[in-house]
Amino acid sequence: MSETAADYIPITRRTLHDEVLERVRDMIIEGRLVPGQRINEGQVGAQLGVSRTPLREAIKTLASEGLVEILPAKGAIVRKFTARDLADILEVIKSLEQLGGRIACAQASDATIEAINELHRDMLALYATRDRLDYFKLNQAIHSAIVAASGNMVLAEMHTTLQSRIKRLRFVGNEGPEKWAGAVAEHEDMMAALLKRDGDALAAAIGRHMDTTLVRVREVL
Numbered sequence: 001m002s003e004t005a006a007d008y009i010p011i012t013r014r015t016l017h018d019e020v021l022e023r024v025r026d027m028i029i030e031g032r033l034v035p036g037q038r039i040n041e042g043q044v045g046a047q048l049g050v051s052r053t054p055l056r057e058a059i060k061t062l063a064s065e066g067l068v069e070i071l072p073a074k075g076a077i078v079r080k081f082t083a084r085d086l087a088d089i090l091e092v093i094k095s096l097e098q099l100g101g102r103i104a105c106a107q108a109s110d111a112t113i114e115a116i117n118e119l120h121r122d123m124l125a126l127y128a129t130r131d132r133l134d135y136f137k138l139n140q141a142i143h144s145a146i147v148a149a150s151g152n153m154v155l156a157e158m159h160t161t162l163q164s165r166i167k168r169l170r171f172v173g174n175e176g177p178e179k180w181a182g183a184v185a186e187h188e189d190m191m192a193a194l195l196k197r198d199g200d201a202l203a204a205a206i207g208r209h210m211d212t213t214l215v216r217v218r219e220v221l
Contacts (some may be wrong), residue, residue: 105193139187
């Protein structure tokens, strides 16, 4: 890891676990902790300005999300994914989002749909300023919000679990202006269908988005 402690701001907020968890997750998503790398608790803890105890708790959560593996005699390792892993996970995520989207179009309140549209507008603003990490987080929040709008908590829980596992791959899959612009256009199609409450059109847009996501991300594996 080439970063210095000066690259990070020590964490002092009350919700220490959430803060440490988000920061380590971001390090994985942005590639500062690379697939296959052992997480050096002393080094990462020093960078974040925290002791090993909250860091270990964060690592346990990341292991439950599937971003980290805890191996005997090796400790915590950033998980590697194969092309098959990616295809299998995206196939299931696509089905979950298509189902969630259809239900949301039929049952979600106008206020819920407008709230998702507001997230979409905020995401476009971040795209305009090329704020890539915050754009990505909001992008993922929109996918989650569409599924959550179905009101089916089992569906939402399954979606959250799988989505967490491939955040790094989806983040790098949009590197480059053409890929990023393509992903934004696909989100525009999704939002247009949701605002019309057209479940079939939303499911089709989600399907296209996931299929092209697989193509984009496979190129970086």
